[in-house]
Amino acid sequence: MGKSNNNPRAYGRQSCTKQFWKAGEYEGAPRNTRRQMDSSSTSGFDHARMHPKFLHSNATSHKWALGAFAELLDNALDEVHSGATYVNVDVLDNKKDGSKMLLVEDNGGGMDPEKMRKCMSLGYSEKSKMADTIGQYGNGFKTSTMRLGADVIVFSRSDRTQSIGLLSYTFLRSTAKEDIVVPILDYERRRGNETWGKMFRSSSENWDKSLETILEWSPFESERDLDHQFYMMKQHGTRIIIYNLWEDDEGNLELDLDTEAHDIQMRGVNRDEKNIQMAEQYPNSRHFLTYRHSLRSYAAILYLRLPTNFRIILRGKDVEHHNILNDLMWSEQITYRPKPIEKEETYIAKKTKKEKKDTNMVAEVTLGFVKDAKNHLDVQGFNVYHRNRLITPFWRVWNAAGSDGRGVIGVIEADYINPAHDKQGFEHTLLLDRLKQKLVETQKAYWSTNCHKIGYAPRRNVRAINEEREAAKSGSQRPVLDSNPDKSSSRKTPVLDSNPDESPSSKRPVLVSNRDESSSRKRPVLDSNLDKSSSRKRSLPDSNTNEAKSPPHKSQKVSSDKSPNGNADMHKKNTVQTTTKSSTRRQEIVLGLSVVEQPRKENQGNVAADVQTERCKSRRENEELILADEKARGDNEENNLKEELRNASNTIRELRIQLQKANEEIKKLNMQQDERARRNKEENNLLKEELRDKSNELEKANEEIKKLNMQQDDLIDMLAESEMKLRHST
The missing domain is CATH 1.20.5 (Single alpha-helices involved in coiled-coils or other helix-helix interfaces)
Incomplete structure (x- = not known):
């Protein structure tokens, strides 16, 4: 007889596609076997009651892969209050199959077992109550990691505990799971030494089963390899490894990991070779031209303010924080106070309501021409930040038919509008519509007033601008009496003229047509210098x-x-x-x-x-x-x-x-x-003479010494002879 169907692997592992936008085509196990699998394959695991297909559908909120990286950077930046000083994004090699993996790690406070389970679940977030954090929905980790790859394993160490969690779409699909099963291993620090022991939540059998699942479906082959990941993070922190990265229709990785050694870039429609070349020619517009395909360029403008002791490291090289305001010239600042939306209130609420002005309902708009605007590049838009985080990069609010609006870049921090769940846009509300209308009016007013400064034809106040130019040239401002153009001019302007010889009573203005054969429009000339005979x-x-x-x-x-x-x-x-x-x-x-x-x-x-x-x-x-x-x-x-x-x-x-x-x-x-x-x-001559004298004296002294030595030798010889004589005599 054949094998029993009680084993879920008896049905065979379902093949998993490598393309993100096709990965949602998953129906699960046959209906007649679901009850058996629910009782046999999910017992003992920590899991959320949710179909695995939701992981993919939830991740589709990120249309743009680099936006998923931003979610992980947000989580690391939120750990600054726990002592985090850096976040490191790098590329690793999978030792099992040689494929590429993504690494995102920080040295924050880490997660205890309870926080690890909330991180793997949907909708749990304690950051929404904290004013200095970015995350608020409890969904960013799941959507971002599942958008970049099919599987993710998380290592996190706190002061007393450390945990390992596996969220594997490949595992769920291959084993035809009907629930989102999350294997988690917990360790605790033993008192009195630095060793770590197993921490059981239900039983040792379930712990061993989770370990077996993690080793089978993760890039690591042994428990020793898992322990080595904790050794890499030292005292505390979180280490996220995303593997089985998504591919495009041609079988290449969706992310370009080879073009730049210190960058992670996008392939496909987000990459424009013309913009890349222009970015080298116009450095002040570089972030506008490259943020769509370059993670380094996008991360540089992702935060309006970055803590001084916090670093973003991308593939071994720090990301230089960049403020778009440094790229502007002739900048202006406008304070925008939106009108609050009236809400229906009860009679008691109206009576007990205190008149308080909402200080958050205000936004500072700074705009100006980018320094490369004189080259007439189609660069424009507003960087709208929320809680220090860039939500809409270079939001193009004014879509003019011609060249109007080009070169105008703005920055605004709108904390009073709620962002969407993917943090790549705002919730479409009345406040957002009013903000857009205000930004359009501001950009139009700025452009029409200052466009002549970058080489465009003036859009308004032409006469004032011309007088200003004439005054700048001549040094004094005077009214133009007449502007009688030559015969080739197509527009004739009225000229007010009078004859000073006649008395005021005899002056009678007469509208005379200035007939010019080459002119298509006749210029009426208002003249009062007519003869009395007329x-x-x-x-x-x-x-x-x-x-x-x-x-x-x-x-x-x-x-x-x-x-x-x-x-x-x-x-x-x-x-x-x-x-x-x-x-x-x-x-x-x-x-x-x-x-x-x-x-x-x-x-x-x-x-x-x-x-x-x-x-x-x-x-x-x-x-x-x-x-x-x-x-x-x-x-x-x-x-x-x-x-x-x-x-x-x-x-x-x-x-x-x-x-x-x-x-x-x-x-x-x-x-x-x-x-x-x-x-x-x-002085040198004197010194030389003194030196010469000293040398002469030294020579004389040497000669005296030689004479004395000779005398001494003679005396010694005489003594020796006398001694010899004494010996012979005795």
Whole structure:
């Protein structure tokens, strides 16, 4: 007969995919065997009643793998209050299969057995009650480790205890578990010595079973290897090892561990080779261009403030903390106080409510142009921090159609808004919408006011900016009288002109069209320098005027002649006037009509000529004003150049005086040096002479000594001879 199905391994280990986004396809064991497995395979283990598939679905909250590293760094930073001084992130080799593993360790206070079990469970967090910690949901360890790899083993040592916990998705899937089973080993320090003994929570059999499971599904082969991990952390701390790292669709590790020896990087869409090259060219924008794929770049800006005695070590090299504010120029700071959201309150609550101002409902917004903004890079966004932790890196709140907003970087710490569970964004609330609206308004106002400083066309206050530029060039601010452009200009501006020669009562503004053949838009010129003749009234002349101006009739001319025959002539005159009266009247009427038509035509021609004359005159005067303004501008520039030349000549004169003084000082120093050298030379000569004299005396003394020695030798010889003589005589 075949083997009994009571053994869970009789069903065979289910294959585990290496791709994170496919690892959630797990249905568990067949239904008819679940009860048998629940009673036989999970007894004695510490476990949470939850399906193993939840580990994967819970980890999908991290869309970005580097965000999972941030959760582990947060846990290490929270241990600062327990004495932690560093967190070390490194890459290890799995001795069983040669694969790569991730290491995250700190030297904090460690975890006792109770804290270890809460760490392996979901939703347990004591940090939410502490003001100086980042974690608050009790979910970060599980989501982050399961996002980076399928399995994790934790070693933690406190003052009196040490524990080992294994959270293995591979183990749960391969053995078709229906619950999240967590094998945990506990040790306690024996009193009076430094040895560690086993710590049983239920029975020794369960402890041995947990040890067997950990050794089978972990990268370590013996209990001695497990003890060596505690030896690596010295007195206390936590050591997290993540293995069976996730792979991409091509079978490569999702994390790039080979390109940079001191960094952990991402593959795929988060990596942009163009941005990497630009980061080398524009160092002030490096973190914006590389934080998506580089853990070192992301960790450098992850915290707004880092404790002075705390280090982040990445693969053997410290991560240099970087404040984005150091990359800004022309920065501005704005205090934002959001309006609190009104909540429904009971009558008693309203009566007993005390008027207290929430000091946390305030945020300091600092923004400015990144120092590389003059290169017109598409770099913009706000780094929004919560409790010192970066939640949304370079949040792009303003998506303008053109180049508006480029180069503006900001930093804000919004502690009054709750972050999402993955700490890669905020909960979408009304407070977040108001903050976004405020940031958009702030960025627009800053951009439109300062964009001309980095080479963009001014967006507002164009006239003020131009006057500011002119004032900066000329040294004095003056109004522009006229801006009559050349014929190639497409826009004509109105020019206010007046003739100072005429009295104010005679000035009448006339709107004249400046006709320019090459201009597409005509510039209206407001001019009051019109001749008095242009104000003639177009009226018909009366009959008296016409008669006065009309040429005299022949009968009238004849009647005005004098004759010697007075009476006869007068009679003839009256007769002629009487007989021609009716015909003359008829002719006068016809003549009057012709005379009326003639002045009307003359008046029309005069008016057109006057208008044309006035146009030419106003144009000439405008040109004269333009020339005068250009002349004045040229005079001002000439005066400024003269002033600058005068200042330069004064500066040169002062420099020459200083140079003369310096030369005199140098001469004095040279003379002093020469004098000192002469004295030294004299002293050296004296010393040489003294030395020569001493040497001569020494030679004389040596000669005397030689003579004395010779005399001594002679005396010795004489004594010897005398002794010989005495001996012979005796």
